[in-house]
Amino acid sequence: MADNIKPILCVVTSHPIRGDTGEPTGFAMVELTHPLAVFREAGIPTEIASIRGGHPPIDFFDLSDPVNDRFWKDREFRDALANSLVLSELDPSRYSAVFFAGGHGTMWDFADNPAVQHVTREIYEAGGVVSAVCHGPAALVNATLSDGSHLVAGRKVASFTDEEEAEVKYTNVVPYLLATTLKDRGALHQPAPNWTENVVVDGRLITGQNPASAHGVGKAVANQLAAKS
Incomplete structure (x- = not known):
């Protein structure tokens, strides 16, 4: 168990509607x-937060995915969500x-x-890890450091690509x-080809391109925290 590692804060969107589509x-x-499965296996505690708190809206609710299914049946996860x-407030x-x-809600x-912006800057400048996957790097768009520079400036990142956005017809x-x-x-x-796993690590900034990259981002975060502990 990674008892000496402080929790990982997992942040999700509170936005329920895709633009003007009504979807x-x-x-x-x-x-x-x-x-979360990776963090749990590594023994690293987690907390779930959202912009507004309470039960966040879920997209791509796919219980044919065995990890989704396992967590959805987990009372502790359901309560935390x-x-x-x-x-x-954190x-x-x-x-x-x-x-x-x-x-898409993150956009x-x-x-x-x-x-x-506050949480991202404070955790990064305290020596912590900042990570995101797919549309999650929307959190990094306006994230700045104390000197006013953008956190992502000059750093390698992955995110949902413009080509993937075009393929799902939400450009x-x-x-x-x-x-x-x-x-x-x-x-x-x-960028990597559409829908392929792509995890990019640039120091304490860890990002992934798409859903296929979520597990890999989790592994990279857990490995970096374990190495620091």
Whole structure:
């Protein structure tokens, strides 16, 4: 057990509607449960937070995925999800890392949220790990360090690509294109072919491209925390 490692803060969106389409969205279940499975196996404690707290909206609710199914039947997980913490009420110093799960909802409530920016900066500048997968790197779009520079500037990152967004036909639905915007902030975006696993580690910044990358991001975070402990 990694008893000496502070908890990982897992953050999900509270945004329920995909733009003007009226379609429901939220966080992608697999992008939360797969990293959680890794963290649990490593013995690292976790807490789940969302922008508004309470039960966050779920997108891609797929119980044919065995990890999703296992967690959905887990009373402890269901309770933690139903009572997700309000991100703005948390003390970042309590955590060893922050992990931002994806899902299209993040595109509407991560980038401009002051709590997202505060938690990201405080954990990173305290020597912790900042991580995200798929649309989760929306949290990094406006994240800055104390000197005013963008956290992603000059750093290698992965995220849901513009090509993947086009394939799912949401290019004109999302408020901005994630990969393009990260590049505009100075990120060194590292794309892989659509839907292939792609995990990029640049120091204490760990990012993944898509749902297939969620497990790998979790492993990279757990490995880095274990190496530091």
